Amino acid sequence: MRSRWFRLAAARTRAPMLAAAALLAVCGSAQAVDLTITPGQRSTAQQVAQTGVPLSELAPNAPDSHTVQRGDTLWDISKLFLKSPWRWPELWGMNLEQIRNPHLIYPGQVLVLVKVDGRATLRLAQPDPAGTPPTNTVKLSPRIRSELLDNGAIASIPLHLIVPFLNEAIVMDADELADAPRIVAAQEGRVMLSRGETAYVRGDLKGARDFRLFRESRPLKDPGTEELLGYEAAFVGTAEYTRPGELRPAEGGKVVEVPASFRITGVRQEAGIGDRLAPVPQRDYSAYAPHAPTAPMAGQIVSIYGEALTAGQNQIVALNRGTRDGLERGHVLALWRNGPLTADRTDGRKVAIKLPDERIGLLFVFRVFDRVSYALILTAIDPVSRGDRFTQP
Structure with missing residues (x-):
């Protein structure tokens, strides 16, 4: 069963700020993917855990508070408060000792911008039932919580824009698809295949059952140097193994090959004879925390x-x-x-x-x-x- 693990780095309990790195991890198994904090992020968090952000780095119209809305992302909220949304660690801080024990941000929670001595930090406040502005803050301690897909916690960025590409956009060092299993025929002599139709496949399936379909790969070359960087394969769709192939005796003592059968389960474009198959990898939608490179790039x-x-x-x-x-x-x-x-x-x-x-x-x-x-x-x-x-x- 697919699951999402929403991770949010909590503020150090000794620092007067909320840590809100709303980090999403989704994987095909029940295990979450480990989040790696970069040296640059860790260094930034260490510097600002005590100090916050200079007021000059705030957005010109940064609000005094923001109530988290359904559909918000960490990127959206950072844009409200900061000139540069990718600099969220400087405003939110990170729990450096308990980075794998995050908090979550949910719709309805109130974030309060606190300005002291030329610096700014964010705190999480409880909304007053009567609707008055939040005045109290909540001191957070590290804990961990994992939820299913619909738990309502906000993500780092608009993930719906990239999820379809995570296992579709692939680059190979060599033209690995040249020797991959391929569609050799279709039911009733069809040339193109749509969802639900049957395809016949030859090649070594290596025990896999769920496959992605790709068209002939094309070389990717550096625009400046023309160096070959790899091969990009155009995603066609997905297919599910339904019946094994076999070798059958034929007349004259010969043996004839019967291809394996597959059902087309999804299409981005119609599948066709010659399209190649690659196993569906373990899904990895992990930890998209926006941050700038620590070195020139x-x-x-x-x-x-x-x-x-x-x-x-x-x-x-x-x-x-x-x-x-x-x-x-x-x-x-x-x-x-x-x-x-x-x-x-x-x-x-x-x-x-x-x-x-x-x-x-x-x-x-x-x-x-x-x-x-x-x-x-x-x-x-x-x-x-x-x-x-x-x-x-």
């Missing part, structure tokens, strides 16, 4: 996920950096449009110039491979294209 967009030439807010892009470059899940990146080359003709001469690069949005990294990552476009004021670059925010 720069790279380019390799491609727009899907067939589009440009992308906008809430779409997915592939980046030419991965784990080997220090990129990690949860990183927030600034998105830049390269300034175009043009000419200055104002003084009667033609002088070549390059206009400044312009920051056009933010990216949120949610899937990381060795040399490639996938990111959600959080904001974009202009269309995003292959070759646009990113840096630390």
